[in-house]
Amino acid sequence: GENVEQHPSTLSVQEGDSAVIKCTYSDSASNYFPWYKQELGKGPQLIIDIRSNVGEKKDQRIAVTLNKTAKHFSLHITETQPEDSAVYFCAATYSGGYQKVTFGTGTKLQVIP
Amino acid sequence: GAGVSQSPSNKVTEKGKDVELRCDPISGHTALYWYRQSLGQGLEFLIYFQGNSAPDKSGLPSDRFSAERTGGSVSTLTIQRTQQEDSAVYLCASSRSGGQGLDTQYFGPGTRLTVL
Secondary structure: OOOEEEEOOEEEEEOOOOEEEEEEEOOOOOOEEEEEEEOOOOOOEEEEEEEOOOOEEEEOOEEEEEEOOOOEEEEEEOOOOHHHOEEEEEEEEOOOOOOOOEEOOOEEEEEEO | OOOOEEEOOEEEEOOOOOEEEEEEOOOOOOEEEEEEEOOOOOEEEEEEEEOOEEEEOOOOOOOOEEEEEOOOOOEEEEEOOOOHHHOEEEEEEEEOOOOOOOOOOEEOOOEEEEEO
């Protein structure tokens, strides 16, 4: 089955700096990679996703990149703000069947004002 | 419209007791998923429902865990004879179809289970 590794487990940045979270996956059949943000006491919420036919996707201050050959993908947050502080999860799934999603272990991001 | 709701939000129980956790998915979503999130860990898949049937139960950790879904809507996750290692946050998610295609999974706030 799919295995997703995520690094770092914790990340502290100064407000305004950039944050990068990296993930690797094992199953070359995976073709959809969502990123979730989980705030304290809440369930994960989708913030951005990328499909395997795309190398990069941006949404305001958030961008994701995908390297299919190396089987890794990354989340980039620019101009970080205190409200970006949360746990971020990467995930990988395959659209050939039902959407069983394999999650990474999460990155706790702290943005220091 | 309303999102995914779960109840209770917190549950404290004694070892050996049975517990029931409830999930109300978004109206019209046919796919429903249960996950477990232990402290410092990622989300561990438990079971997937398509309508009232569960094509994939592969994530249930033991026969003490069971789940059902009635009317293609509400789902209940039951843990019998709870053990301390069952302590975790149990998350429910639903998506529009769960079949071909890549529907976004919408998560509920979770139920925090503590087994003393």
